[in-house]
Amino acid sequence: MSTINANNPYGDSHHHHILTVLVQNRPGVLARVASLFARRGYNIFSLAVAPTEDENYSRITIVVDISATPLEQIVKQLFKLIDVVRITELDPRKSVERELMVATVRADGDQRARVIEVAGIFEAKILAVGADVLTISLDGEPQKLDDFEELLRGYGIVESQRTGRVALPKLEREARKGATKGKAS
């Protein structure tokens, strides 16, 4: 993991690039991607994987750390995997990104109301209520999750988990008809 952006580990460091990798939905495909990264010494910052709208394909969204290896080499080596169908590098300015976080936060006494208030401002959901803790979920742009996590930290995060980001290219004109149809891009 890059230490350059230590105060904001989930922030957009210029060492982080987003690759969306369309793969054939077959057993072991994630292991192939992971072992390629391990063998060639590439760093994965975060990774999310799920089937696409076409069940024959899965999409892997990888945030790669390119402080040690040029992105071009990573992309070319990835593309040598037979199961990899397409690789797109997403420019953060031209893509929509989402991530989900769940966090269990200390919320006893007076603090409970303040945590609920912060959650309200961020439009987060309260998933579970304990005697002195709350479990909260928030989805949104990674930067928004960073900000929320930073605020919660002040109250005491007991446990938290983020999914890693998923992303798709921004539509040129959002209202354009049928633009999202067709095989995954």
Next chain:
Amino acid sequence: MSKKEILTGAEALIRSLEMENVEIMFGLPGGCILPAYDPLLKSSIRHVLVRHEQGAGHMAQGYAHVTGRPGVAMVTSGPAATNMVTPLCDAFMDSIPMVCITGQVSTSAIGTDAFQECDTVGITRSVTKHNELVMRAEDIPLAIRQAFHIATTGRPGPVLVDLPKDVLQNTMEWHWPTDEDVLESLPGYRPITKGHPRMIKEAAKLLLASERPVLYLGGGVLKAHAAEAVRELAELLKTPVVTTLMARGAFPDDHELCYGMPGMHGTATAITAMQKADLLCALGARFDDRVTGKVASFAPDAKIIHVDIDPAEQGKVRKPDVPIVGDCRLVVEEIVKAVKELLAEGTTQVDITPWRSRVNGWKEQFPLTYEPSEPGARLKPQFCLEKLRDAAPKNTILVAGVGQHQMWSSLFWKFNEPYSWVNSGGLGTMGFSVPAAIGAKAARPDATVWAIDGDGCFQMTAQELVTASTEGIHVKIAILNNTYLGMVRQWQEMFYGERYSEVDLSGCPDFVKWAEAMGCVGIRVESPEEIDAAIEKANSINDRSVVVEFRVEEFEKVFPMVPAGASNDDVLLHPTQENRREFLK
């Protein structure tokens, strides 16, 4: 064939291999692969029963090296599959087309730590171009077609197909996938073969405009069957050519433009020509560390044209000025066309005669050399190689193990034909030569196959000579026995103050008796007077394999040498040539 035909998975496997025109396979049966060995009895495919699975893998490689066709190996699960890891990795490093079939425990037992179970696809993932665990009998034909397609197209490599026992036993309705089925099933696999026209024109311009060009040939020239096209290009421009360890034979050694092998133990001329070049045209070569030496000071003034079918090789080590992704033969043919067009349009080639006379000067000053042995002293290994070379029948294929003897073989032999040299380049697998020679001979029964081996290498895989004897695949093995792990000993002498640690193999067995015990003819050569008769005898025997043990000088070193991590400018010459070093400036 409208009638439905029901086959077992095993029958479908063997028929699929027949459909792929497999004529020979190398293997050893065991529990999980047992079902596949039954239909093999009725098959047209010849099966060579090895004594160790690693041997099957290297035999398949030897076959592939000399034919360009995929070598096929079949073994069982667990330990057999793990024994196959070394040949797979070797084939992967040297881009050798190979299809390996492994047995696996039944689908219901996978993951239970069953007897002879191992995660074969997991273990071999990083040493294969692709691998696949087949879970249904009906998927076998497509898996086999895919395996051959992937192994032989793009950058060739090994593909493994893992077949659980019940998948081999279950029945399926026979069908043979079409080309379209294969392409459709591999939507992410479309190797680029045709070079970009603009880049090809750039390359042609650069070749004509350079004062000090060198064609740097790698194994890709042979994989792409590009030797003829490359020769046309070289002769058209009169460009000096160097052939890497994997490309020996891709351009004739006796050609006036050939300057031999570059790299750690290359000729001083080849190394220096690359260092001083203003253009390196790399054809199917990958800027391996054994060729470049210290990358930062490698060929500092050279622009780079890099032709390679693997896009990932472009810029992996050295940033090319003109990257061309494509099949080496197709691209070189196009470059030749583009050069001719430019010449026809009136572009003239820069006069490179001063460059060529400079390179020729190095060749004259720094020929390969060694000091002949003193009377009564042990033979020189280089002398043995010269003798073997000069007595070798036409169309001899040379195979080598790994170490000093491999470097001397590459340096002192004369390779004038493509596919006449088989060795383990990238992985450097000791023990490669005996089984690889058997595979080469199985593929080319018409050719004489000589394997040059070291005493260390031979002791790793010699048992495959039993396979050779029983299968009637007669090879000739020359052991250059210096009773040391010679290359390691050389490094300990040069870089570890002559502190020899665990390299003494003087407790070696009686190689002649061992050869005889394996059904071969064994010959020992200890003095120069014996050498001609021994080689003549070996060459005249065609009904048995022959092992000739040459007792050679223990302390002979391979020169030239670029020490690991050093710049190619600092190549160590043969001690008798060091006083002429200035000529290399």
